[in-house]
Amino acid sequence: MDNKAIYEAYDWSALKEADLKDKIRKILGIIPEDVQTILDIGCGNGVISNVLGKAYKVTAVDRSEKALGFVKTDKVLASADNIPLPNASFDMVFSSEMLEHLPDGVFEKSVAEMKRLTKKYIFITVPNDENPDKLAIRCPSCGFVYNSPNHLRSFKLTDFEKLFPEFNLINSLAFGKKVRHYNKTLLVLKKRISPAQSWIPYYWMPKEKRETICPKCEHQFENPYRFNLLATTTDVANVLLSPKKPYWLFVLMEKK
């Protein structure tokens, strides 16, 4: 998988259970009653798996050895697209904020692994119809444009019907802090008429969160901000066009 070094360099101690309290409570409320075993794919530091592990038999999978160091349940070091476990070994396959990070190829294989490993349910959470270009950064060293949290794709509910035709959608909801969508056409325009330094204002991303590593050339820098009238005007126009909506999309599917 690409960007392994960047993934390993991530501060895995940063994400705490308290940060995801409401989300975890919601997840626990959605898990069907007949579930006993769960496979958590892309568990990161286990912030969710460790809580699930108190009520279920959980196996957590991640490709970062460092991240798995924080995981207290059974764990497997593996990439989501190639998990060395037998077919249909879990009542439910769970995955939270992973699919949006996967590049082409890895993505399709990971979806296939989810289908292969579950006995009955797949439970996925992803950003809710996000426009990843909203947090676009241009690397000053190589010129590559990328999404700050490395989100490579976005999902609507209808995407899951297409990706998982062998499954029925049995529950779905949008949940979490309300964030403003960015109109796609307007964002393309903004990126064309304004310099990259004005794309992400400080009120979207505070100064202490601006340290970034380019996924292409691994150049490490602080993403700057410079006011630009055209960029700000586009942002204001977007407020009129794009409503706020809950940040996450939860999807629960059952094998047909």
Ligand SMILES: [Zn+2]
């Ligand atoms: Zn670069």
